Each structure stands twice: as structure tokens, then as C-alpha cells.
Amino acid sequence: MDIELSNEDLEFRNEVRAFFEENAYKNGEDFNKWRMDWFAKAREKGGWDVPKWPKEFGGPGWTPTQHYIWEQETATANLPWDLPFGLGMLAPVLMAHGSKEQQDRFLPDIRDRKVNWCQGYSEPGAGSDLAGLKTKAELSADGTHYVVNGTKIWTTMAHIADWIFCLTRTDDSGIKQQGITFLLFPMKQEGIEVKPIITLGGSHSVNTVFLTDVKVPVENRIGEEGQGWTYAKGLLQHERTGLAGISRSLVALEKLKEQAASVPRGNATLMDDPAFRGKIAELEVDLWATEYTELRSLASAAAGAAPGPESSILKLKGTEIQQRIQKLTVEAGGIYSASWGAKPAGPAFAKNGMGGYMSSRAYTIYGGASEVQKDVIAKNVLQIKRSSK
Numbered sequence: 001m002d003i004e005l006s007n008e009d010l011e012f013r014n015e016v017r018a019f020f021e022e023n024a025y026k027n028g029e030d031f032n033k034w035r036m037d038w039f040a041k042a043r044e045k046g047g048w049d050v051p052k053w054p055k056e057f058g059g060p061g062w063t064p065t066q067h068y069i070w071e072q073e074t075a076t077a078n079l080p081w082d083l084p085f086g087l088g089m090l091a092p093v094l095m096a097h098g099s100k101e102q103q104d105r106f107l108p109d110i111r112d113r114k115v116n117w118c119q120g121y122s123e124p125g126a127g128s129d130l131a132g133l134k135t136k137a138e139l140s141a142d143g144t145h146y147v148v149n150g151t152k153i154w155t156t157m158a159h160i161a162d163w164i165f166c167l168t169r170t171d172d173s174g175i176k177q178q179g180i181t182f183l184l185f186p187m188k189q190e191g192i193e194v195k196p197i198i199t200l201g202g203s204h205s206v207n208t209v210f211l212t213d214v215k216v217p218v219e220n221r222i223g224e225e226g227q228g229w230t231y232a233k234g235l236l237q238h239e240r241t242g243l244a245g246i247s248r249s250l251v252a253l254e255k256l257k258e259q260a261a262s263v264p265r266g267n268a269t270l271m272d273d274p275a276f277r278g279k280i281a282e283l284e285v286d287l288w289a290t291e292y293t294e295l296r297s298l299a300s301a302a303a304g305a306a307p308g309p310e311s312s313i314l315k316l317k318g319t320e321i322q323q324r325i326q327k328l329t330v331e332a333g334g335i336y337s338a339s340w341g342a343k344p345a346g347p348a349f350a351k352n353g354m355g356g357y358m359s360s361r362a363y364t365i366y367g368g369a370s371e372v373q374k375d376v377i378a379k380n381v382l383q384i385k386r387s388s389k
């Protein structure tokens, strides 16, 4: 695709930059108020608060190049935090498969950032083999509600979430992809217990969620009973595209080069070291190649297509690149990177080196492990058939 910026595109870029500058957080401001005002003003710009939503649901209806510009500019701007679960994952499923009532009920609160969602997919025995999930949902005798029992694990932000979108099993008589039902229910209710899991990076973001006789009204079911696998897969493709983080990596790589140029090595700096430069060059080439794949994906999304299996290429390459940046940051920080958690020493950037590296181990696991993405690419992009032997 052509990414030469036209005069209109340059004008759009200036407008985006001006918006970010005018609405930047100012020291001492009430953070929550600033965050909500920011989204309200972005909405007034014509759907800038929901850039990836289609026009018919209030999105801006940008061209692929405008999306590209937005991605580039958001990577360096200081934007209010946003969780992806409602806005980027559940919303597209509601738009494609939810009833009009469900769209009217849930989309406005997602857009207004009033309700935090979490994703109840993985279970202790069902991660890569997600279709093997066992959390059971039984329809009540009067057909008004489901009773849900089971355990979800690795549920990000379950401890602050108001609602969960949850895969449940309503029938186990057929193949495992059949009989899965997609339910929505509030987290703050009887029968739900959330226990924290502290990860390698030392932070609390994931949890185990125990579900005991949780009542879910049938009107909270997305689509048809037993058809949840189709909806779940569509959501995963949106999730995977969102995890690639290409623009952020482009910025992080430039920062890494600056950091390496500040580390003395002999009479010069680490950035002059041929071995280190080689690693940076290899990373940069991979990053550019992945950026072009993202641009193709943006172009088809802007033309109205849902993300396809190519989202697995973005997830695979994008997360590996993020990990390589973290690894080289630790390398650039040298022995000082090891002072993680203790009193920092050496260059300032080394302080977060090891914590970032540890946390980055999860990037190639969540949203579907790298091996699973390779399987999807082999089957659905390269059309390689499994050997019958």
C-alpha cells in the first residue's frame, strides 16, 4: 500500500498532534477527571475515543493511512490508560453477534469507560487447548437463567473488573468446539471468588476466578447456545492484532539506541560495538517487515473486513520483537540491570531492565502461545495440511 502522506494526511497528522498537545495531562491535575475529559473531547472530534470502531457504531471511519498516523502518534503521546477487554475485544463481538438490546445495553458503558471487563477464557486444564474448557453452565428448568460452575485462571484485572465475558460448556456430547456458550455476567455477586496470582515481574494483574452456582440470566447470552466457539475465535483475532504493539516497539527501539549510545564501551559507546549494532539492525529489519504486515491489516480493516488469521503473524512477530527489545535493554544495562527491586545503580534506564524483561516473558504466552500462532499460520495462512501419518 502507498504510505506517502498526502496534504490532507499531513493536515490530519497536525490535527492529531495538536489535540494531544492541547489535552496533555498537566502536573497537579485530577488524574481521573483529566482521563474522562480526554475521552469526552476525543468523542467530540468525531469518534476519536473509539478509533477502531466502525462508523455505524460511532467510530471515526478513517482511511488506513489515518489509522496508521494515529498509531504512530499515540505511541509517543501520553494518553489516558485504557483496558482492551471491553473496547477492543468484547465490543466487536457485540457488534457482530449481539442482539440490538445487548448492543444498546453494553456498548455505551464500554464507550464511556464506565464498566471494566475481564476475559474468562482460560482454565487450569484449558489454555492452548481452549476448546477443552469445562466450566459448566446449566439452563434452569424454567429456562430463565444458567447456573455456572467452574474455575477460570490467568484472568487479567479480574480483581478490578465489573463484568466478565466467559466461555462455558452447555453440552459435552459432541466435538469439543461444539457446546460452548458465550455468557456475560457481573463480577460482584455471590458465588464469585477472585484470588490473586503474583507473576515473575512481581506484579498483580492476573487472578484465579472460582465460580460456584453463579446465576446468569439467558438474556446475557451472546448469540445462540452452543455456538460460542465461533464468537470466541473472532474475539481472539481482535485480541491478537491489539497485542502486536508495533508502533510502541518502533518508539522503544529508538529509545534503546539512545540508551546504548550512552553506555561507554572502550573509546566509544555500546552503540558502536559491531556485535550489538548487528542485533539492533536485525531487530529493526524484523520490525519494519512486521509494520508492513500491520499496514496491510489496517487497510483491510478500514475496508470493513474483520481481522483474519494474519492477526497470528502480528501477534507472533510483534510480541517476539517486544521481548527482544527488553532483552537488549538488559544487555545494554549490563550488571546494573540485575539491581531490580534493590537500590538502583548505574544508568537510569537499567533500573527497570530486569522487571521489564521478566514481565515480557508473558507476551508470547497470553492471547495464545507462540506455538499456537504458528499452528494457525501453518493451517490458515499457508494452507499446510496436517500429514495423515
Ligand SMILES: Cc1cc2nc3c(=O)[nH]c(=O)nc-3n(C[C@H](O)[C@H](O)[C@H](O)COP(=O)(O)OP(=O)(O)OC[C@H]3O[C@@H](n4cnc5c(N)ncnc54)[C@H](O)[C@@H]3O)c2cc1C
Residues within 6 Å of the ligand: 118, 119, 120, 121, 122, 123, 124, 125, 126, 127, 128, 129, 153, 154, 155, 156, 157, 199, 206, 362, 365, 366, 367, 368, 369, 370, 371, 372
Ligand atoms: C500474564 C498473562 C495474562 C493472561 N490473561 C488472560 C486473561 O485475561 N484471560 C484468559 O482467559 N487467559 C489469560 N491468560 C492465559 C493465556 O491465554 C494462556 O496462558 C495461554 O493460552 C497458554 O495456555 P496455558 O497457560 O494453559 O499453557 P499450555 O496450553 O499448557 O501450554 C504450555 C506450553 O505448551 C505449548 N503447547 C501447547 N499446545 C501445543 C501444541 N498444540 N503444539 C505445540 N506446542 C504446544 C505452549 O505453546 C506452551 O509453551 C493470560 C496468561 C498470562 C501469562
